[in-house]
Amino acid sequence: MNNPAISWFGIVRLGLVQTGLGAIVVLTTSTLNRVMVVELAMPAILPGALVAIHYALQAFRPAWGHGSDLGARRTPWIVGGMAVLAAGGLLAALATAWMSVRPLFGIALAVAAFCLIGAGVGAAGTSLLVLLAKRCDDNRRATAATIVWVMMIAGFIVTTAVAGHMLDPFSPMRLIAVSGSVSAAAMVLTIVGVWDIEGRDTAAADASQIAPPSSAFRAAFMEVWAEPKSRRFAIFVFVSMLAYSAQDLILEPFAGVVFGFTPGGTTSLSSVQHAGTLVGMAAVPLIGAIYPHSRGNMQAWTIGGCLSSAIALLALAAAALVGPFWPLRETVFMLGLTNGAYAVAAIGSMMALVGAGGENREGVRMGLWGAAQGFAFGIGGFLGTLAIDVARYLLSSPSLSYSVVFASEAGLFVVAAWMAVWVHRLPAALRRDGLGDLRAAIAGG
Template identity: 50%
Template sequence: MSQAFGNPTTTLPLAPGLSWLSIVRLGLVQAALGAIVVLTTSTLNRVMIVELGLAAVIPGLLVGLHYGVQITRPVWGHKSDTGRSRTHWILGGLALLAIAGTGAAATTLLFEQSFLAGILAAILAYLLIGIGIGASGTSLLALIAMKTAVERRAAAATITWMLMISGIIVTSIVVGAQLDPYSHERLIAVTAATGVVAFGIGLLGVAGMEKKPSVDRQEERAATTSFRESLQDVLEDREARLFTLFIFLSMLAFATQDLILEPYAGLLFGMTPGETTGLSGTQHAGVLLGMILVGISGAFFGKRYPHLPRHFIMGGCFGSAVALAALALSTQSAPLWPLEINIFLLGATNGAFAVAAVGTMMILAGQGRKSNYGMRMGVWGAAQAIAFGLGGVLGTVALDLGRWLTASDALAFAAVFTIEASLFLVSTIVATRIGRPALTSSNTLPDAAIMPGE
């Protein structure tokens, strides 16, 4: 045994945790979630703007709504802690997501008849989409954390997120081929079929997983009781508070860049829409490389070096800050700046910190005085969702404000990139405090912080 980030101690042997095959199976559930979500946040977004001729703000606000409602993640996490089975919440949330996603696609027919009816139905659908993601995703991460040995959690996070990205890619290709020639009815049918397939994958992924032994002895900790007591356990935990702050700041910086990179490449580097789409692919290739690096390192060295996830978090955040600072400088050198290299490095550092953060989230989820994996995952998931919802809006607002104040695209983009780099630097500073003992008379972390390692 060793502390997650602290000094070694000893105790009785723990369960070995999930096999790699079992981790992949649960990762496929995350892929199923991503497959449905991409239809509502990407495909349906385009249909509303192009085919229906709606203002871009309409799908933008609907996507923001599905993030906003995920502030309820602690509720779903607590219910999975206190219920008989996390599997029921995973599958129930996935089923709700599939139904709501199909309902969102069906609003295209309503919009043709009545804007008011269409928007009311869309609001309801996106609210349910957010609830479905929150209930299923939170319970899934809690289950993975409970059943996976600590030294494998960074690798498990990598596998889970890479499978999610793969699910998004495969869905985009397959659905894209099935939607032509386009009609609203075809969109509804394809979305419904995707939901059925995704639910089937989820059903196979979680089958028998709950029966596998947990890697910690939950009987040594108090059982979760009321929502208030469970939430209080999280809020009184210094590590949990720090990590919540870190998740919010880092994901705010991560999300703020998302909507402005392609406009930047188009305005200052003269890239065509096809070229900027390719640039987005370059960034995602970097993200995958960063994730793979963390996953391989965690698989081979996680048991020997328990501090490794925190080092990847700090390195990834600092590297992201450097890459964004370079982009701020590139505004004065466009179009001569090696933009593709810069974007690839930004993606790699983003991927490294993001997946290491998920791995650390899984480690810290088991450190409470109470057995409340779901509540902790819910709190951090809510922080992430709020940051993502705010990030997209703040990035575009800051850019428009900067262009209005300076009358210069270059200065406006430089200012936004600098703000994002600053957020990543602050995130790095916060990350240095995660896992360090508080200033007390003891040189060790509380017993609740003890996690299995070597």
């Protein structure tokens, strides 16, 4: 029995979940990071390590995806994950405020908070994408993923813009109030988004397709890992997302240290970046509608997005050297634009590949790629902040330090562009094996 397909309205409703998820995450990774480094004078490696902890928990995404494959309903995973995420976001703000008076206790609470954030993002995000992958028609998957991701970016933009306004003049209590409001709003959006989205008939249809209990997670994971494109795509996701995320935790401190932006100003700068990302994401399907021959060429879009992101990062490296006279907002918008084009192309490829290979393994594949993304984001954020601390120690110039790090990240995007070509190249031995299998089939016929 086939599962009923989700309507376009249902896809938009699910996008509300991603909007709420993005709202909480952007506040914890951008604003709290800036407050720790600039207002509290903590080393940049501290927020980098906290975000790395949250991404380290993404290692459990394949197992959560496997559970979603075996289970009959995904709504409890989504709502439960968002509740954990919302609690973690509020605790992270409390911990940051506590650091101003009791640094060690504040840091300890922050570790626990970011563990909750990681678990919430992994559980809710993986189950949401599995639901989309299994309930969307094949010709809707890429578009559905784009809609959901655009709504997440919209959550970034609205949150950073509103929070940037509400946080000035800055105070720890104001930070806690803003964070609590964002967490409450995210829960409301999630409940509205998933309310009766599966329905009783759908749950019954899922229950009839549950894999046998003997389908152990390890066997399912190894089956997916043995698929050449799934494995190579996971490696590509790791490399490209490493490049994508390395600037994430240093951009706001960079604007504060080199350009003298206030906390509200740097938060608003993040909204400029996310606005660019939204435009970049929307541009890909729009150009595809105007030039239909380019619509399905996700590999070309991915390569172009990676190379143009490298150029934008080189422009940021120049901005660090030139200083306040450089058009920083325009450069950050360009970085968001190029990142958005890359991201929507990678998401389109992900949704197209998720149903390939063995049956009832969509959750494991999505979990594998989500884990690769999570590791890359965690390592990228940590390495970015570590690189800044090391560069500032060695070079004794904040401007030159940021310039060197941004230029290094541009080089990593060039490597990611090469990886996008490599994903679709099968090993010569595998091609020979495939030819041998074809010949054997012909001979047997």
